Amino acid sequence: MTDLHRDPVANWETDFDHQHPDYAAAAPAIWADLREQCPIAHSDRYGGAWLPTRHEDIAAISKDTEHFTSNGVVVTEFRPDIPAPMGYAPPITSDPPFHAIARGILLKFFSPKAIDGWEHVARRTCRELIADIKVRVANGETMIDAAGSYSQHIPAGVMADMLALPREDGDKFRQFIHNIMEDADNPIEKPYEETIEYYLDTNIAARRLDLGDDLISYLCQADIEGMALLDEHVRGTIALLIIAGIDTTWSAIGASIWHLAQSPEDRQRWLSDPAVRPFAIEEFLRFYAPVTMARLVAEDVEVSGCPMKQGEWTLLPFPAANRDPEAFDRADEFVINRERNRHSAFGLGIHRCVGSNLARMELRVALEEWMDAFGDFELADPESVTWSTGQVRGPRSLPLHIPA
Amino acid sequence: MKINYDRSACQGHNRCYMLAPELFDTDDEGYAILLVNGDVPAELHEKARLAADNCPEFAITIED
Secondary structure (H helix, E strand, O other): OOHHHOOOOOOOOOOOOOOOHHHHHHHHHHHHHHHHHOOEEEEOHHHOEEEEOOHHHHHHHHHOOOOEEOOOOOOOOOOOOOOOOOOOOOOOOOOOOHHHHHHHHHHOOOOHHHHHOOHHHHHHHHHHHHHHHHHHHHOOOOOEEHHHHHHOHHHHHHHHHHHOOOHHHHHHHHHHHHHHHHOOOOOOOOOHHHOHHHHHHHHHHHHHOOOOOOHHHHHHHOEEOOEEOOHHHHHHHHHHHHHHHHHHHHHHHHHHHHHHHOOHHHHHHHHHOHHHHHHHHHHHHHHOOOEEEEEEEOOOEEEOOEEEOOOOEEEEEHHHHOOOOOOOOOOOOOOOOOOOOOOOOOOOHHHOOOOHHHHHHHHHHHHHHHHHHOOOOEEOOHHHOEEOOOOEOOEEEOEEEOOO | OEEEEOOOOOOOOOHHHHHOOOOEEEOOOOOEEEOOOOEOOHHHHHHHHHHHHHOOOOOEEEEO
16 A cells, blocks of 8 residues: 555545545545536646546546547556557457547457356366365354455456466465555566566467467467567556456455445345346446556547647546436445446446456356355444445455454 | 437447447447337437437437
């Protein structure tokens, strides 16, 4: 965490800081205040940044690829140094028309039917983790960290298998993610051997000599109009899958378990009414949407009266869009059987999360298996739950008491 | 009841396919394919409304 030296926020309308611990602690209340008063906040931090809070504005910016570029998607003091149209991690950092090409290469791996083929891997992963937890509970452990012992390992394990990388590298993945997402403003110079670039370059080079049917092999053999993908493209896309595909889903699973730990009624409803589960999954995604995206302003533009200048950031807090009372009835309530739920947890417009079907499957399987194993559990100590700061929001430690 | 699907608005969220597989399939890239031509059978009216009301991109509309 880098927050100790962050300046206090004087005014959330004019000086917001989404990496401040006060934001992590109370983001929904901050969005609600801003939505009524502002509704697009500005900050001089990060070289200039905007924070829209209404569904309408967030949707409009998400779909405006003319005035906004995806070249930068993580807000930092710096500006990205890998130019459009590809960017560092295609397709998330790519703009049209290259974006559609880079995205098209990935889509067939992540379609609902392709993802069905990975469900058994997710389920086996969950069951192995649960078996370990059951042994610990039976041995008298009174506190289980559901983030450290369960939620974080599920997307990391499945992604390792999709990429045919060792599952033991999950710790490395998490370190890379932390460096990029939570320490984005404090890039400590690391030796090349400790960077994600080195890790990926080494593994990709080895894979080129020993191709299989995994996603790295597929990218190594993919082409654009007959030309093999650039090395930076292959590396950037795999970096994206690791960075965007793990702590996001880990956050959604953890936040859902955090919710269930505090709601005996919703636990009971989940267990007794399987028909409610598809709606419950989408409500978890709406209410605890982990991901806030970002864009850079490519050309000066006015959005709802706010003059956005070229080179400034704008955040896209999809979790704020999901709680906008203009877009949702009872927006601030978790309604487990909400049947009308046009949430934007996976973004809007052309950058809809390419892994959304994988994430949704992992969330569903993780909750099915967890609830089958442990119908009854509660927070061991609500004060000791810690949440990530920055653009991916979820519990990073989640101590639960599980009755033996 | 008629159901309309706007392929140009679809971003492949797949909510329709999950909620109403009788009405929507998905292609190899995960974009929706509308399976009905003309009237939606009465027993699928509620599913059609669910698909329309859950599309994040407003790509599905219903004509009653």
